[in-house]
Amino acid sequence: MDVSGWDIPKKSMIGIPWKVAFEMQQRGWTLRSSIIWNRCNAFVEPTARDRPYRQYEFVFMFSKTRFYSFDRSKLVEEDVWNIPIERNRRAKHNAAFPSELVRRCIEVGSPPNGHVLDPFVGSGTTALTAIANHRNVVGIDMSNDYIDYGQGAIEGEGYESSSWKDLTKRLQKPSALWDGWAGNRQNFRKPGTAGKTKKE
Numbered sequence: 001m002d003v004s005g006w007d008i009p010k011k012s013m014i015g016i017p018w019k020v021a022f023e024m025q026q027r028g029w030t031l032r033s034s035i036i037w038n039r040c041n042a043f044v045e046p047t048a049r050d051r052p053y054r055q056y057e058f059v060f061m062f063s064k065t066r067f068y069s070f071d072r073s074k075l076v077e078e079d080v081w082n083i084p085i086e087r088n089r090r091a092k093h094n095a096a097f098p099s100e101l102v103r104r105c106i107e108v109g110s111p112p113n114g115h116v117l118d119p120f121v122g123s124g125t126t127a128l129t130a131i132a133n134h135r136n137v138v139g140i141d142m143s144n145d146y147i148d149y150g151q152g153a154i155e156g157e158g159y160e161s162s163s164w165k166d167l168t169k170r171l172q173k174p175s176a177l178w179d180g181w182a183g184n185r186q187n188f189r190k191p192g193t194a195g196k197t198k199k200e
């Protein structure tokens, strides 16, 4: 940072992603993994000539409980994900995620026909990727322009948006495929409990 006030030398990194992660922990979330997204074809930073250019971002994996849903069979790499950025794919937003990054998070962490929430949906990469992978999705954005754009993109692909009333009704029921999904927490056991009856 170039402005003093934090009592650290100018030009210091301040670790915003980790500050957010630790704050999430303070608010009751369990931090399970910090994944490196290696943007293999990253843009260079024209303003940073006196340090290595930044080529990675963090993806933090949180859970709300100790035992949760996780489908390891969909994890194509462990905690370093090599995924190129998708240039010019959605000209409307200059910070769109690559769909492969989103696809991994969705497939590992939610059952087919389950529900995905993106509170910063932007141009709708998460929404479109979730739908393409047979999940329901709720997208939120402070910008009406992005909401209109995202809704247009979804409807342009031939999918329907739900009314709030329908949505809340559907969210009350778990997916019919939940019990059979390999990532269901019922399919995991605590270490040392092999052969014992599973308890919730």
Ligand SMILES: C[S@@+](CC[C@H](N)C(=O)[O-])C[C@H]1O[C@@H](n2cnc3c(N)ncnc32)[C@H](O)[C@@H]1O
Pocket: 093, 095, 096, 097, 119, 120, 121, 122, 123, 124, 125, 126, 140, 141, 142, 143, 146
């Ligand atoms: C980096 S963009 C997300 C891009 C998105 N992942 C994509 O692939 O297009 C962040 C989005 O969050 C929205 N946003 C920022 N602060 C917000 C807030 N407090 N509540 C809701 N949306 C917010 C912005 O309008 C912006 O569209």
